[in-house]
Amino acid sequence: RKNDIQMKFCMQTLRELKKSKYKDINFPFLQPVDYVALNIPDYPKIIKHPMDLSTIEKKLNEGDYTTPEEFEADIRLMFNNCYTYNPPALPVHNMGKQLEKVFDEKWKD
Numbered sequence: 001r002k003n004d005i006q007m008k009f010c011m012q013t014l015r016e017l018k019k020s021k022y023k024d025i026n027f028p029f030l031q032p033v034d035y036v037a038l039n040i041p042d043y044p045k046i047i048k049h050p051m052d053l054s055t056i057e058k059k060l061n062e063g064d065y066t067t068p069e070e071f072e073a074d075i076r077l078m079f080n081n082c083y084t085y086n087p088p089a090l091p092v093h094n095m096g097k098q099l100e101k102v103f104d105e106k107w108k109d
Ligand SMILES: Cc1ccc(Nc2c(-c3ccc(O)cc3)nc3c(C)cccn23)cc1
Pocket: 027, 028, 029, 033, 038, 039, 040, 047, 081, 082, 083, 085, 086, 090, 092
């Protein structure tokens, strides 16, 4: 059915972002931000709705998204969290911008 095809495209897009060819720019997004390991204890005070690619994949597999728009909203949340927390001067800010460009290219068809 139409919706199944749309959700398959979400998974296809997610898989693209995780590809090793983007390993230099996707690694901060593959797992939840480990603010203890990264020594950024203020992170949970600033970012109220953390999101990452492994959580999005889990939600896709568990059927938590009913529309592609819900999937896209979590992708955008992940990148916006990165831009909120990491000032433009930090490399990880630009990694988010680069990976979001990969997403935009694939998502817009
Ligand atoms: C002192 C300091 C400053 C900035 C960071 N940012 C950061 C983030 C990050 C990603 C998404 C996000 O929403 C917030 C943070 N991921 C990393 C990684 C994987 C390595 C190094 C820095 N990283 C870490 C430590």
